[in-house]
Amino acid sequence: MNILILGAGQVGSSAAHDLSRAEANEVTVVDMNGDRLRELQDRLDIRTVQGHAAHPQVLTQAAGADADIVIALTDSDEVNMLACQVAYTLFRTPTKIARIRSVEYTSFNKLFASENIPVDEIISPEQLVTEYIEQLIHYPGALQVLNFADGKVRLAGVVAHRGGLLVGQELRQLRRHIPHTDARVAAIYRRRADGSRESLKPEGDTVIRENDIVFFIAARKDIRVMMSELRKLEHPIRKVIIAGGGNIGFQLAKRLENTNQVKLIERDRERARYIAERLSKTIVLPADATDEELMAEENIESTDVFCAVTNAEEANILSALLAKRMGAKKVIALVNRPSYTDIVERQNIDIAVSPQQITLGALLTKVRRGDVVRVHSLRQGTAEALETIAHGSPETSRVVGRAIEDIKLPPGTNIAALVRDGNVIMAHHDERIESGDHVILFLTETDEKHIRALEKLFQPAAVLV
Amino acid sequence: MRLIAVQRILGALLMAFSIFMLVPLAVSYVYGASSLGDLLSPAFLLLGDGAARPFLFAFSTIFLVGVALWAPVRKQAAGVELKIRDGFLVVSAFWLGLGLAGSVPFLMMEQLEMSVSDAVFESISGLTTTGATVISGLDDLPKSILFYRQMLQWLGGMGIIVLAVAVLPMLGIGGMQLYRAETPGPVKDSKLTPRIAKTAKSLWAIYLFITVACGLAYYWAGMDAFDAVAHSFSTVAIGGFSTHDASLGFFDTPAIEYVAIFFMLVAGVNFSLHFVAWGRIRLSLPFMMRGWRPVLRRNTHPGGLRSVFGGYADDPEFRAYLQILFFLAVVAVLYLHFEGMYPGWADAFRDGVFQVVSIGTTTGFTTADFTLWHGPLPVLLIFASFIGGCAGSTGGGMKVIRWLLIVRQSNRELLRLLHPSAEIPVKLGGRAVPRRVMEAAWGFFSVYVAVFAVLMTVLMFTGLDQVTAFSAMAASLNNLGPGLGEVASNYATLNNPAKWVCVLAMVLGRLEIFTLLVLVTPEFWKR
Numbered sequence: 001m002n003i004l005i006l007g008a009g010q011v012g013s014s015a016a017h018d019l020s021r022a023e024a025n026e027v028t029v030v031d032m033n034g035d036r037l038r039e040l041q042d043r044l045d046i047r048t049v050q051g052h053a054a055h056p057q058v059l060t061q062a063a064g065a066d067a068d069i070v071i072a073l074t075d076s077d078e079v080n081m082l083a084c085q086v087a088y089t090l091f092r093t094p095t096k097i098a099r100i101r102s103v104e105y106t107s108f109n110k111l112f113a114s115e116n117i118p119v120d121e122i123i124s125p126e127q128l129v130t131e132y133i134e135q136l137i138h139y140p141g142a143l144q145v146l147n148f149a150d151g152k153v154r155l156a157g158v159v160a161h162r163g164g165l166l167v168g169q170e171l172r173q174l175r176r177h178i179p180h181t182d183a184r185v186a187a188i189y190r191r192r193a194d195g196s197r198e199s200l201k202p203e204g205d206t207v208i209r210e211n212d213i214v215f216f217i218a219a220r221k222d223i224r225v226m227m228s229e230l231r232k233l234e235h236p237i238r239k240v241i242i243a244g245g246g247n248i249g250f251q252l253a254k255r256l257e258n259t260n261q262v263k264l265i266e267r268d269r270e271r272a273r274y275i276a277e278r279l280s281k282t283i284v285l286p287a288d289a290t291d292e293e294l295m296a297e298e299n300i301e302s303t304d305v306f307c308a309v310t311n312a313e314e315a316n317i318l319s320a321l322l323a324k325r326m327g328a329k330k331v332i333a334l335v336n337r338p339s340y341t342d343i344v345e346r347q348n349i350d351i352a353v354s355p356q357q358i359t360l361g362a363l364l365t366k367v368r369r370g371d372v373v374r375v376h377s378l379r380q381g382t383a384e385a386l387e388t389i390a391h392g393s394p395e396t397s398r399v400v401g402r403a404i405e406d407i408k409l410p411p412g413t414n415i416a417a418l419v420r421d422g423n424v425i426m427a428h429h430d431e432r433i434e435s436g437d438h439v440i441l442f443l444t445e446t447d448e449k450h451i452r453a454l455e456k457l458f459q460p461a462a463v464l465v
Numbered sequence: 466m467r468l469i470a471v472q473r474i475l476g477a478l479l480m481a482f483s484i485f486m487l488v489p490l491a492v493s494y495v496y497g498a499s500s501l502g503d504l505l506s507p508a509f510l511l512l513g514d515g516a517a518r519p520f521l522f523a524f525s526t527i528f529l530v531g532v533a534l535w536a537p538v539r540k541q542a543a544g545v546e547l548k549i550r551d552g553f554l555v556v557s558a559f560w561l562g563l564g565l566a567g568s569v570p571f572l573m574m575e576q577l578e579m580s581v582s583d584a585v586f587e588s589i590s591g592l593t594t595t596g597a598t599v600i601s602g603l604d605d606l607p608k609s610i611l612f613y614r615q616m617l618q619w620l621g622g623m624g625i626i627v628l629a630v631a632v633l634p635m636l637g638i639g640g641m642q643l644y645r646a647e648t649p650g651p652v653k654d655s656k657l658t659p660r661i662a663k664t665a666k667s668l669w670a671i672y673l674f675i676t677v678a679c680g681l682a683y684y685w686a687g688m689d690a691f692d693a694v695a696h697s698f699s700t701v702a703i704g705g706f707s708t709h710d711a712s713l714g715f716f717d718t719p720a721i722e723y724v725a726i727f728f729m730l731v732a733g734v735n736f737s738l739h740f741v742a743w744g745r746i747r748l749s750l751p752f753m754m755r756g757w758r759p760v761l762r763r764n765t766h767p768g769g770l771r772s773v774f775g776g777y778a779d780d781p782e783f784r785a786y787l788q789i790l791f792f793l794a795v796v797a798v799l800y801l802h803f804e805g806m807y808p809g810w811a812d813a814f815r816d817g818v819f820q821v822v823s824i825g826t827t828t829g830f831t832t833a834d835f836t837l838w839h840g841p842l843p844v845l846l847i848f849a850s851f852i853g854g855c856a857g858s859t860g861g862g863m864k865v866i867r868w869l870l871i872v873r874q875s876n877r878e879l880l881r882l883l884h885p886s887a888e889i890p891v892k893l894g895g896r897a898v899p900r901r902v903m904e905a906a907w908g909f910f911s912v913y914v915a916v917f918a919v920l921m922t923v924l925m926f927t928g929l930d931q932v933t934a935f936s937a938m939a940a941s942l943n944n945l946g947p948g949l950g951e952v953a954s955n956y957a958t959l960n961n962p963a964k965w966v967c968v969l970a971m972v973l974g975r976l977e978i979f980t981l982l983v984l985v986t987p988e989f990w991k992r
Binding site: 026042046063 | 523656658659660661662663749899
């Protein structure tokens, strides 16, 4: 596939890295910054073109005529939309994906159609991140909660604690503990002596230890029960402090203010006023999030969750650390750099949320071939959870009509659940896959070879007519 | 430095190179078959047309050496990616190693009675598309050996590493580092297609296409099939080897010479221009290929001559290249005519234009003995070879674009004297040239001149007179071939040290100096 990426920022670079690993993809990256492009080209087998992403001449030079997909990821919403428009007008590019941040644009669906602004898929990182954090607040104790099959099935990552019923026991005990719920452990990451983690393949006799990170899949209603197996169930979250009144902070406050007690700290007085005018119950505090006195005054010690979601990731880390020291029960920080995420999670910060990872996951979903409905990138891209649809008949497909234990999956891959006609079926070894099933897979190795093998596996053989 | 990765690639490349020995071997059997009756007798298999044994020997030795390098480290080094500095090492080591490997058939050929120096000289001269030879009596040699010399030039023309990048998927990302170290020109980051392997494939496809066209044209102009193929190899590679002592002058046919002029000009053009033209032709066709199946194109782009070949006309380097050659041709033809060396305009035109294009593009074919021309012409032509072909072509020299940049910069300095505070960017094709590129062009220029001066002096120390030393060094460094004085037709009379100095100059010229020079800096070997 011929892919044209506009903008070589963090997401653009990671997308180029990820997409160019597949041998069949030809990736071209356009950016204004020549140094950044040169650095990128030294590492990756891609072509780079320097110039403005929406200028017809630049797009022509970047072989826009050959592109199957245009992904517009520049800093400016307007440039992204215009670039899609130009690509469509000049080359009739089949798929156009644009990152659009402003809710002011994304809330008008009518705008984005071939006859208006020809953007096929919109990626709005702020919205994705907001939803992600919202899930974390709804499920206290989870590191990550991801939706599959329109939210019917969820994947959650949890750190096992002593209070959990299953901790210290073999996995096969799970059925005895909770006979009426169907849940499945998809992966276990165990901490090594040096602090890094290795993945274990979950078997019946695997014993869950304290501090393991466990990923499991369950129907939405069963997530809570399953979590209680792994750690003492926490109280629902009531008091939330949000540091940073940007798009994410603002949207988050808006979603949470009816169910929780929300305080929002924003440094810029003008912006604080703007937000306060548009929120009803949230208390907006125009102050610095690292102001110790203010934090003490606002009862930081009784706060359930402190979210640092400003634009500056270093400030997020510091203010989250401060909040933790002053007694916040749980702190969440927005951190972009993968190298930071690892360090931060070893410190006292409970959860590091990476907008880049989240955006990338959403992006990859839209680019992946086959019938991939959703891809979530996990653990800094070293693991992946994906939802795909099985097609074909037992004659043409290597998946349909077979029991799960008979399917030859690439190493590091396991089938976690099926969704059939809207019902969730946990993937027991003798379950047969039918055509049209949504299959949810968990990959602990994101090696390009394995992913391609997987995509091929789910593609029905071409029928000779 | 990951030496095992380098070793693994070198081994694989040598193994791949050994396969090419089978081509002249086949030629040997084809031409030997007519003279000997029993085709399956051991005697015939060893003899062929008289040169089968050297190729059999060369194939097996090079292959075994390749295996010996590759096999011990194939497991450890698999998946190790090449870094930028490894690229320089692989390319330099490979060109030097290939020069030695390529000399094996010459050494094994008893009829030639070549020393090691001679054999290496001939092989490097072939691979670097220099075209200087130490062999005389070419017309009496077996066809297979002649074919082998032409093939060496053809492989070296587009770059054997570029070929390897195209067909060996294991080079992967490291391929870009190799490609950069081998491809000539100041701007090496531009890729024709996003994937380096596909870029290399496209380059070789165009190269192959031009070669076939050239061979057919030669055949049509009156060469026999063998000569047509052989000369098409050395023409499109801008090499200059011939299968006759008298070079192209042997045929004495105007049609052949004009065909040669045209294809030398084509091969001296930046291949990315050919690629762009090819892309425009492709887009203007009403269908496209999906695998082997033609599919109707959704929206056709109108293709006219202007839109297809506009890429050439708009390219400043291409224009300068033609202008320089045109100017030189006019000077040469006028001088030849008025100096009275040729009786009529026709002969002066034919020989003058041919020699200007042949020397100016650094090919080195000869039809007339230009070294005996009067006055400044011989030296003028040698100087022209310093300009050479365009960047990204198969030609040698310092490349037109660098000269263009340097001239533009000099103009700017002059302007600046008149307007001391004006902002005057150096422009090329309407765009400002980045500082880095300018600096690189100047750096290259000064190092080139310095290397030339040093090596020419060394040649004189080995006992050569000044004219010979000057022209031999220019001809080697610019990958031209024939020089003046003692080396006008043949380098056989040079002493061995002088030959080795020339060999070094040829590789330096082909790899544009820095690739090789970086290896002798202490910084390169520090971790």
